[in-house]
Each structure stands twice: as C-alpha cells, then as structure tokens.
Amino acid sequence: MPAVPEAAELRADARHNRDRIVEVARELFAVRGLDVPMAAIARHAGVGVATLYRRFxxxxxxxxxxxxxxxxxxxxxxxDALADPDPWRGFCAAIEKICTMQAVDRGFSTAFVAAFPDAVDIGHERDRAIRGFAELTRRAQAAGRLRADxxxxxxxxxxxxxxxxxxASGEAAPAASRRLAAYLLSAFRAEQAGPLPPPAPLTLHDILNSTGAATR
Incomplete structure (x- = not known):
C-alpha cells in the first residue's frame, strides 16, 4: 500500500484540529456564553493556543x-412565519422558536446581537431576520390579533x-422558556390589551451588554 503523502497527512491533521476547535467552542458557548476565553477553548480542544489562533x-x-x-x-x-397565511400564528411561532433557540444555546442570542463588522454574511442574515420580524409585527397588528402598542x-x-x-433555571431552562413565552404571547393578544407604559429604550445590543459577554 503506498504511503500517504506527508502534505496530505498535514492537511488532514489541520482539518481535524479545526473541526475539533469548532465543536468544542460550540459546546462551551452553548453552556457558558461567549465569554469563554480562547485559551480555555484551546485547552478543551486539546490543541495549543497558537494552533487555535492560526485557524481563527x-x-x-x-x-x-x-x-x-x-x-x-x-x-x-x-x-417560515412570514409564509404562514395566519399572521398571528406566524408571529407566535417565530417568538416560540427564537426563545427555544436561545434556551438551547446561551451563546447564540449574544452572537445574534454582537457587532461583527467583518462578517458580511452574518450581518446580512441578522438584518433580514430583524426586518422580517418587523413585518410579522405589522401583519399581526393589521389582522387585529396583536396588540396595537x-x-x-x-x-x-x-x-x-x-x-x-x-x-436562573439550569437544566429546566427549555421548559421555563416555553412557559415564559406562552405567558408573554397571551399578554400580546389584542383582546387582552390594557394600557402599557411607553416602550423601553432598548436595542438588541442591550442584551449583549446585560450578559457582559465579550466577542474579542
């Protein structure tokens, strides 16, 4: 059997290291958020810090x-929510699924609001999601199902x-998140609407600030 060329072995090793780093980072971010140090990711992945920074x-x-x-x-x-012919059902589905994604992976919501100036594709998809949610809101209100305020x-x-x-809820996070989303969606119904205080001056970036996560 012919020997595997050394260059091919190096490429395979590099791919393995890269895949291992991404796998470990995904696991750590999901549990601890984005404030996991790069050195800790390298240690858990079984690679040197120099190797990690060479890949990322x-x-x-x-x-x-x-x-x-x-x-x-x-x-x-x-x-998918925009494609639903029932605007209120689409709005509720979007809220429920986004909350579930947040409950399953603590790092994702922080990543969603973080500023990534060099990641053009990520920024484009995030903006699409934000614009789509605004349209979901408009449609549900036009249908008289979502409270006007x-x-x-x-x-x-x-x-x-x-x-x-x-x-705060540990392993019960997914169940607790579903319960909270159900309470909130009930409060969002137009027929349940009572007067609210003015909207809070918050942006998606406030979520990032509240978690204290660092992306650099």
Whole structure:
C-alpha cells in the first residue's frame, strides 16, 4: 500500500484540529456564553493556543464559524412565519422558536446581537431576520390579533427576560422558556390589551451588554 503523502497527512491533521476547535467552542458557548476565553477553548480542544489562533485569528472569526448554521436557521424561522397565511400564528411561532433557540444555546442570542463588522454574511442574515420580524409585527397588528402598542423594539425586552429565566433555571431552562413565552404571547393578544407604559429604550445590543459577554 503506498504511503500517504506527508502534505496530505498535514492537511488532514489541520482539518481535524479545526473541526475539533469548532465543536468544542460550540459546546462551551452553548453552556457558558461567549465569554469563554480562547485559551480555555484551546485547552478543551486539546490543541495549543497558537494552533487555535492560526485557524481563527480572532474570537469574532470563531464565533462566526460556530453560529453560521444558527444564523441561517433564525432567518428560516422568520421566513417560515412570514409564509404562514395566519399572521398571528406566524408571529407566535417565530417568538416560540427564537426563545427555544436561545434556551438551547446561551451563546447564540449574544452572537445574534454582537457587532461583527467583518462578517458580511452574518450581518446580512441578522438584518433580514430583524426586518422580517418587523413585518410579522405589522401583519399581526393589521389582522387585529396583536396588540396595537407592541413595537418590534419590544423583542429585545422579551429576549432579555427569556435570558434571565434561562440563566436562573439550569437544566429546566427549555421548559421555563416555553412557559415564559406562552405567558408573554397571551399578554400580546389584542383582546387582552390594557394600557402599557411607553416602550423601553432598548436595542438588541442591550442584551449583549446585560450578559457582559465579550466577542474579542
């Protein structure tokens, strides 16, 4: 049997290291959020810090790779909700699925609101999701199902509340998140609407600040 060329062995080893780094980072981010140090990721992946930085020069580049699929999934959630002929059902489905994604993976919601100036594709998908949610809001209100004083900027408030529940509830986080989402959606119904205080001056970036996560 002919020997495997040395260059091929090196390429295979490099691919293995890269895949292992991404796998470990995904696991750690899901449990601990984005504030996991790069050195800890390297240690858990069984590679040197120099190897990690050779594959991913910045934490931003690693986060972008780890959450690429989730960003695509988030856009798909909103697109599916927009395709639903029932605007209220689509709105509820989007809220429930986004909250579930947040409960399953603590790092994703932080990654979603983090500023990634060099990650053009990620920024584009995030903007698509935000615009789609605004359209979901408009349609549900036009159908008379969503309370008129709900604004798209209430989404950060919802996600911050969900983040708090997830952080405090440990292994029960998915169940606690579903319960919270159900309570909130009930309150969002137009027929349940009573007067609300003015919207809070919050943005998606406030979620990032509240968790204290670092992406660099």
């Amino acid at each position: 020069p910045t934490k931003e580049s690693l986060v972008t790779e780890v959450f690429a699929d989730q960003f695509g999934e988030c856009v798909s959630v909103v697109d 709900f604004v798209p900027d209430d989404l950060p408030l919802l996600l911050m509340a969900n983040c708090g529940v997830i952080t």
